[in-house]
Amino acid sequence: MNEATPTLPNFRSDNVAPVSPEILRAIAEANCGPAAAYGDDDYSKLLNARFSELFETEVTVFPVSTGTAANALSLASCVRPYGAIYCHEEAHIHTAEGGAAEAFTGGAKLVAMSGRNFRIEPPSLREALGRAAWGVRNRSQPDAVSITQASEYGTIYPLAEIAEIGAIAHDRNLALHMDGARFANALARLGCSPADMTWRAGVDILSFGATKNGAMSADAIVVFDQDLVEPLSYRLRRAGQTFSKMRFAAAQLLAYVEDRLYLRLAAKANAIATRLGAGLATLPDVRLVAPVEANLVFVNLPALAIDRLAANGLQFARRGQEVIRFVARFDSTEQEADEVIALVHRAISGS
Amino acid sequence: MNEATPTLPNFRSDNVAPVSPEILRAIAEANCGPAAAYGDDDYSKLLNARFSELFETEVTVFPVSTGTAANALSLASCVRPYGAIYCHEEAHIHTAEGGAAEAFTGGAKLVAMSGRNFRIEPPSLREALGRAAWGVRNRSQPDAVSITQASEYGTIYPLAEIAEIGAIAHDRNLALHMDGARFANALARLGCSPADMTWRAGVDILSFGATKNGAMSADAIVVFDQDLVEPLSYRLRRAGQTFSKMRFAAAQLLAYVEDRLYLRLAAKANAIATRLGAGLATLPDVRLVAPVEANLVFVNLPALAIDRLAANGLQFARRGQEVIRFVARFDSTEQEADEVIALVHRAISGS
Amino acid sequence: MNEATPTLPNFRSDNVAPVSPEILRAIAEANCGPAAAYGDDDYSKLLNARFSELFETEVTVFPVSTGTAANALSLASCVRPYGAIYCHEEAHIHTAEGGAAEAFTGGAKLVAMSGRNFRIEPPSLREALGRAAWGVRNRSQPDAVSITQASEYGTIYPLAEIAEIGAIAHDRNLALHMDGARFANALARLGCSPADMTWRAGVDILSFGATKNGAMSADAIVVFDQDLVEPLSYRLRRAGQTFSKMRFAAAQLLAYVEDRLYLRLAAKANAIATRLGAGLATLPDVRLVAPVEANLVFVNLPALAIDRLAANGLQFARRGQEVIRFVARFDSTEQEADEVIALVHRAISGS
């Protein structure tokens, strides 16, 4: 059985991507006879070692089934039921996870902040925390800051900005969580080390996305603050997130970072997005909603043109009357990007 | 990288099993280009159709990452926060899921009942519900009965018993949940249809296990009572259980039931367990703790003999001072069973 | 033991008020020998009858210990864990109840809206609900609208506005909750019937405040939608909100509405607030933040003047650098209001 081959390029989401061949091969290789369950197998044990090496510090890695699970359980490990989580108003945890963070924390509050280019701005955060009603019993108490790297609009926090946010958070004894659903895309763009973009900048716990970038079913929580490990391990189990055949998730994640595969896949997606964004930006009546820094392209164009594109069967995500999103993947091609540019041009021209 | 080849047979758990080749192949086949996310792909759509055919009624299937997720979310869909769930005192939901049912229901209560052969006995259930403080505001109100088929000890409810439990539950407006972590093993043993063992006997919602019996990471909730579908779909998403690349879970489940694969795999495991149980039962000082009806063998034997077996490196699960569990899998062999029998014999003899 | 007699008037909050003599007397009268517990006594039984008469429809009344309990449990009775509650961004449930609504609903989301004079505006509500992602599984689903009458700033919804909000809510199958912590103050101002301000305008469930206006420890939930009664009764019990000696709470509420006491007390407080607001408004550098429609007076005045007032020992609540709140009570006096006006005048003059 096959998906009907789409006649038009599919830039709807990175969730529509297939699995990269390297990762599929790793799954098959892990399938050799019996292996201990629930993470006691050799692959799973290697996972912590390999990621500790990758991140240049001791980390604990917990594979989970989705980014929502990664985010909500990460936050539940460092936020009290009467705590508050500071995030951007467009953060996925706030807008698109069905209240998962509220549910797993036992009713914590998300404090949504505005911020240019869909990023929390350090001065706003400092001010918001300054205004918080510390110690006042009828106010949810600030416990964590959550940033998304790359953001939901494909913008990227510079390292200095993460570090500044980390410093603000830690000054107040808040944990810093990074939603890295598109971690590799950000890292590929910045060209820095995983350590630089995370714990060295103050990140305590990371939702490490792999599924959008070539894995099959393997996101993970990477814990830098080892105090969070034990409580998290219990929370994961009772959340139904501790896989019996853990080796297959571990094998995916090992292959994902092996020989920098994740960066190569992400760089490919980023490059296509850059090409697409640049091409679209030259068209009349088209305006980029955010700078293209990762694999996402948000453009503003006339509603009528959007209607035409949709009628044509082009796969994209509409995010408003006049806003659409294109997502490039590791398996996208330059030709597809060029085809989209041409289609948009035609839709605008009304031809 | 390979698991070290064990020199002795591994009968520790069905969770140590590899993936059956048919299912691994199905995963690879599903990996062809982009496909819609979150269950809108062709595989996922086929899943409901195929399982509806299999169960001879309209069902909705939700793949989930673990049996714990299947159980806890199934129960959360039909139990109020102030509700109670009646189950056997050895039920997995009560003893080995870290409070998942309590967590996802918002604090419902498990009422654990004793019962011969690790099954709820209909008269006990009737009596327990008769004694329940219906309508009394400071008592958790009976909302569901949960039975495990096959049970944690490998015993199996006859169809008539399920039907009687179903009738008792429905008389009181309770939902009947079946924990089918070893659904195929029970079905293979009974030789009846999936419909007979579930909705025709009153089951409203089923945790359909596949991972223990050859899948990689695909258990599922099968919903017979369609009123439960919508609330469950929201609960799954916020539980982080709605996979973006759903096609790979759907492909596993489709392959699992294709051409009765699941029954063939389970029948194999059952046969090995039967052979193992029969062989062990003939040994001096060995007593079966429960009849061997599925792929589990529980035996009582002297503590010293158990210590010797463990020291030898035989893989099994100790369940008490003098009780151990062996689990046969689809990839277990008769030779391995015979080897275990010989090892136990030797351990008892003290040689 | 006595509180030290304050030398300056206390306009800090209506929570500092004593109990009205009529209510204290009713408590004493209820203290005659044994009486059935948990609401089976004569006082409690009379409560539903008396309030049904008062509201001109069948209502069920549940006394609770605080307004926070009334709000959070009211909302929990009509909002799913994956539901959303629309409220004003200054609503007490959002800003000052420590996440109680999130906790008791099992993690629902508050959607905070701006709106002139601290009230939800019907067009904004209509638009917000129009924009809601109905049926989208990763979005909390609109379940309730909560309005505060009188609002946290003492402004009052006209009946037509409540009715419009009620119609918008019901069109979408949302419940309408009214936080009536200052219900009597609003009612006294509008001069309408309790029925007109609630169920006739679409209110399904009401947090009926009495403690701020002369009761000792008796707020209540008044349920108009009888479908909400049973689930709520269980939730209250497990929340520790079902009093064993319910007669004393019932007696307070009965006395509170007897012979329109609650309206007389509220009218008194409103009149003092009006006098105070009018007097302050004539002062230089003083600006009313909101029209004075109930017993609350919010004024903007120079930070330095506020500092001086605080240094003097005047009891008020500071709500920002240049904003303070005065609250009049049933036991406030015109002389006290005049004294405050004089003090503010002096503080501004810097003398």
Place this chain on the structure above:
Amino acid sequence: MNEATPTLPNFRSDNVAPVSPEILRAIAEANCGPAAAYGDDDYSKLLNARFSELFETEVTVFPVSTGTAANALSLASCVRPYGAIYCHEEAHIHTAEGGAAEAFTGGAKLVAMSGRNFRIEPPSLREALGRAAWGVRNRSQPDAVSITQASEYGTIYPLAEIAEIGAIAHDRNLALHMDGARFANALARLGCSPADMTWRAGVDILSFGATKNGAMSADAIVVFDQDLVEPLSYRLRRAGQTFSKMRFAAAQLLAYVEDRLYLRLAAKANAIATRLGAGLATLPDVRLVAPVEANLVFVNLPALAIDRLAANGLQFARRGQEVIRFVARFDSTEQEADEVIALVHRAISGS
């Protein structure tokens, strides 16, 4: 309005009791002009001082509206969502609070133990904790032991037994909670100091009941382990348990312990129960279910006799086919006890 004067004595529950005159007077005295809200008033401040003196150590006292709130929130302050609470199978938290402990802890598990005379037996507790699956991720982890003093059947833990339970709990880093709904009855019986029966024996947190023994609406949590205070204070507020007019709850609790009032009231109830129990025990066909050590009398007698007593209108609580409970109160009389004995005698005789 009055309750109809019962023609027969009412021994149904201590919840039917009126308020003792001393406490009613204290409420009235606290009603003098404005006072700071939420526990900043003089009465509330005195409460901690006075109870610290009473308990001979620094304690923090939180008035709450019910015993259920006291128990559930006490436990929530020292039990993790994935924790377990060890209690007797007849404990009120397990049988009669509608799942409050499960709800407020976020889904912890109650482990119910049998034990003679309705008390946890130290050896059973030691054994149960020895068997617990410490550190196993799919098992709720032992976090607290909860004992009830006096128990639901009116039996009393000797000091040495509490101390032994405390030692067992602390050896394992568990908290020890005491449900003291009938704290005064136990204390009056033992004749020891409050300190001896609590923290000196290892109690970390106490549900201090006053309502059953003469207060109006004032139970309390008394915290000995000061680390629990801050988290508890937030949990109470969001549970709707922090009263705005806290002075009236504080005044009740202050009067309750003033001049040993609580012990005098409890001793009176105990004495009546002792008289009643002794009298009933002499009757043919009557058997005490438990020794009468506090104010509760449980007797076994023929079902037919119970039916006759109920038909007569005698107020008691039926607790099984052949078991009834009588509860003596501070306002019960010897005449009433004697009348009950006579009535039971007649019911048994069939006359």
